Amino acid sequence: MTDATMTAAPSRSLWQDAWIRLKKNRAALASLVVLVVLGLAGAIGPMISPHPYGAIYQQYVRVPPSLEAYPRADEIEPAVTDLIRRARVDATETEVSGDTVTVQIASDQPIDERVVRYFQRSDQFFNPELELAGDGLSGTLTMGVERNYFFLGTDNLGRDMLSRILIGVRISLAIGLLASAMALVLGVTYGAISGYLGGRVDNVMMRIVDILYSLPFIFFVILLLVFFGRSLLIIFIAIGATEWLDMARIVRGQTLSLKRREFVQAAEALGATRAGILKRHIIPNALGPVIVFVTLLVPKAILAESLLSFLGLGVQDPMTSLGLLISEGAQNMRGASWQLIGPAAVLTVILFALNFLGDGLRDSLDPKER
């Protein structure tokens, strides 16, 4: 036996092996990092962001993205003037120094202490203090300038886009992943069983799938939402419950060709149980196309959710998702393109990363690539 001389390789499981191969694939690894970072941003970003995702800044409606803080230096004086006018007093002198504004105010009538409220209500200033002169006709108003950063601008209601994108990433990724996981488990099990048992069982199981296919998706979702009430969980289930049908068909097709392969017959000749054959032979060998399909399924689920949200069946304001943000952004793209560009860019990055990762996973799960 001349060809029996090979050096021993350490024992590794399929997944350990796959991980080692995946690490060599730079694009896939980078995608994984991007997805993890985005996932973390979605999970903890909204908590550490200075702007709650629902907070409305009336003074900052549709402001463009900027690295500078709002209000800008040249906007402070007009803002002060505006507020002074509304408070029906006259400003004799306005002085802006750093983060504090000092305004000398005067009036024909005695100034009410309550004019401070106009400044308290503003998003642009904080901690206004009024020192009235003895006659009550003039005084000194000092206040701090509230520095607000809107790196990605604000929407039509004056909400911070960054915070909204972060919460959108959270919701969209959660829906995409959970719905795909549900479709994966349901579809793979159903398809593998149907394909492997074959014959009449296969016929009946696949006709059930056909019937479910013919149900309109929206109708199905409305039905579910009416019965169980609207919640995020029901949205997961509704999307997962429709997406698994494709998965079941793909896995069934794979199984049909796999079960004629000799290694499956060899397992049958060894006396393996049906469950054992499915678990050890059919499902691992069907993984390649399944993984690729899952990476396509995640974006599909994300888009399905945005459709539901658009119709008012998904998440509702002030909660949001990437799909919803994009559809809002699309309506305002002429005057406020940042409302579209921000969420669209994030979604694109997610989809790209998922695709690269899917390709990498498929390759790394194939032992021939070792």
Add this chain to the structure above:
Amino acid sequence: MSDNTILSVRDLRVTFQTNDGPVEAVKGVNLDLKSGETLAIVGESGSGKSQTTMALMGLLAANGKATGSVKYRDREVLNLSERELNKIRGKKITMIFQEPMTSLDPLYRIGDQLAEPLRYHAGMSRRQARPRILELLRLVGIPDPERRIDSYPHEMSGGQRQRVMIAMALANDPDILIADEPTTALDVTIQAQILELLADLQKRLGMAIVFITHDLGIVRRFADHVAVMRRGEVVEDGTAEAVFTAPKHPYTRMLLDAEPEGQKLPPAPDAPELLRGDKVHVTFPLGGGFLKKPTYLQAVKGISVNLREGQTIGVVGESGSGKSTLGRALLRLTESEGRVAWLGTELPHGIDEMRPFRHQLQLVFQDPFGSLSPRMTVGQIITEGLLIHEPSMSRAERNTRAGEALEEVGLDASMRNRYPHEFSGGQRQRIAIARTMILRPRVIVLDEPTSALDRSVQKQIVTLLRDLQLKYKLSYFFISHDLSVVRALADHIIVMKSGEIVEEGPTEQVFDAPREDYTRRLMEAALSTERFRPAS
């Protein structure tokens, strides 16, 4: 170099860029082909014999690169542009492949596929091409060409498809026909017919043939010149006579000696009867449908066999004769009628009922590439049976048993952590045998276990099977179309045709004095050493 040399290959090298760096598949090959001559390139799988011809046809895979010189009628053809190459390729140098099943496009009629080279190279219209196509079909011996010209490939048998492929290659009167294992996928009797056809056509049309094969029997009967290749190099070349009568290189001698030898003595007359089949019938439903009446194919028609301890029954027959189905029916792996008894008691039907018997009745498949799951390590593959039949066994114990089983079949125990694709064909077949041996079976059905292997590896597997049989008193039910292997392994022969036993008896009797015509034809096609003569 004489004047009538039409193809001369000088220092041809083929390199493939792979993930593990460049791999040199052909390392400086020199060949000369004279017109009207047959040159056989012989070698085992991986010897570079196919890549040599692929390079000169410009058909290398995208990561392959050829250097050196290939001259066709004093014109350099290596690395010509696609357009220049197409003037020669398919017209003056044509090729036929191993798999007639996949070389024809299933969506086109035979006539349309044959018209392709005529329309492309000779510029004929569809109508002009038709008489020429009929002529070609007649030339390659397709019966009823007027009807067959409108058939689809699936309506033809393997032999007929190979004839169509040959007709396609001949369409433009080539100078050189390259045949890459053209008969490997065919039954022996059809193989003989095809080779006779080629010999006949060569004489009539005067073309040169480059014949690539691993089968020395064919070479001896067919070729004028032989080049023996090993690991990308030509180790010996010369006239067929010289190579066969006085091989110089040890590798050639090894190939010539690779014919399995020896005989199997019948078991003791009082050896207990292990497996007995009485009037086994197997019927497959064919098509039929929702409202249509199903039709049936009788694959095995009432066959009785009796396998005793230590005995090897050889089952021979052409493809479609039902020999594999019979083997499976005896193991209750396919639905059958009739009685199958194990040690005198009838074997139950049904997956769960059969499970307790499975470890004693095992099966080894033909294709060692398909019968091992690509996603499992060798250790997992081998121990799967233990997982089923001895579920209480600990992981460590299973691991030891896997190591033992591997060593038993001549592999290193440390290889159990590798994946099947890292092994060669022969090694994989050893793994498949280890998978059955770990259960300590008493009967093994061997379904063409050596057909997919090289001759020298075949011999090793035959020796292994023989050693295992002696050591464990195994009984084999050996299914094969390769008569020389059957002769070396079996003590009793069953000849099958269309689901029935044509002839049966002790090996020597069947081989030396066949009673039936069919058996005689089979023997002749497989074991004759006579040269193919053009039909007169």
